Amino acid sequence: MRICVFALDGAFDTGLTAILDTLCTANELAMLRGADVAPFDVTVVGTKSRIKTAQGMTMAVEPARDVEHSTQLPDWVVVPALNAKLPDVLVPALARRDVEDAKSYLRTWHERGIGIAAACIGTFVVADSGLLDGEEATTTWSLAPLFRERYPTVKLSDSRMVVESNGRVTAGAAMGHLDLALWFVRQASPELASHVARFLLIDNRSSQAQYIIPDFLAHADPLVERFERWAREHMSQGFSLESAAQALHVHVRTLQRRMEQVLGKSPLAFFQDLRIQRARQLVSNGCDLDTVATEVGYADASTLRNLLRRKLGRTVKELRSD
Known part of the structure; x- marks a missing residue:
């Protein structure tokens, strides 16, 4: 060749x-x-x-x-x-x-x-x-x-x-x-x-x-950056598109469109990315998985455990050894 x-x-x-x-x-x-x-x-x-x-x-x-x-x-x-x-x-x-x-x-x-x-x-x-x-x-x-x-x-x-x-x-x-x-x-x-x-x-x-750092990408656009801050403040409460748009003083469709244009994903998908990033950090720091699940808005540790494995391709034990 x-x-x-x-x-x-x-x-x-x-x-x-x-x-x-x-x-x-x-x-x-x-x-x-x-x-x-x-x-x-x-x-x-x-x-x-x-x-x-x-x-x-x-x-x-x-x-x-x-x-x-x-x-x-x-x-x-x-x-x-x-x-x-x-x-x-x-x-x-x-x-x-x-x-x-x-x-x-x-x-x-x-x-x-x-x-x-x-x-x-x-x-x-x-x-x-x-x-x-x-x-x-x-x-x-x-x-x-x-x-x-x-x-x-x-x-x-x-x-x-x-x-x-x-x-x-x-x-x-x-x-x-x-x-x-x-x-x-x-x-x-x-x-x-x-x-x-x-x-x-x-x-x-x-x-x-x-390897992607969601909050780094958020700085590419003012509205996305504001949404990222809102998401982190409301992470434990779960996601609501209507609540996010209301807090940011924009229409729901405006928020959806901007997220797709800048990040190529929906507000919910980006919210999930932030959850995964925060959970990974807490797990790596040795926090109990039930506590982590509560902080990032999941009902139980098993759901979070499966999500981390699916998204990151690594087990909780492997993340703790980082």
Whole structure:
């Protein structure tokens, strides 16, 4: 499989190297296991001949124009994240000249049948090119509200770690670069992917849900932030959409619409997320489960126990050992 890693100035060093190191390790393990040829032919490309990463390291890369005119096209082009973790840094970065050039290359390569993949903030570059319009995708959970605002036609599923959709593959936050690289290895050999994961101590993470911090997302919008405060103050009393809307001085439909626009979920679903977050914190601190259930508004401990296992994929005992 021929893969071009499309690195731009200001690339997130960990993301870039995670992809390269994982694929390199896959090649090494495959050869040790008797493969005749390495399964991955990996090249780093850029809009120019050298890039400078976010940590100030320079790297020689193959110019993208050479790839465009090559007779041996890659099977996939992978876009690692830019080191732009906040909206006021990311939005200007997406308008940079080299990023605009990168988006043009991506569109051309896609038209020629090359698969396009990205992880973390790299998904914004692909989405900005228009290649995710109408497709399913994921992104770094912390910037999901911005992603929804900028790309309303993309079917965002930000709780998922890796999403494949018609020749596009996207992966979640920061360490999602590892999951994306493992996805490629799995296409070559599920058995090899298992060996690489064990060799590099990469956990099996199909979801970002357990890492999401609901109150961080709430700050993306004033009304959502006010609802988050109301929810925390009334958590033990249970959920009432009408009471929440009345307390916030908005119509029920207004609150529902804003929550869907910003977070992609209903007020009740977000209320449940806050409950889970609070319960997880209390359980980790050693609180009795009956006490925790009462504080977060559940009738009994068994209901909460089952919910924690279903939502977090972990038992109460495992949470206490954190």
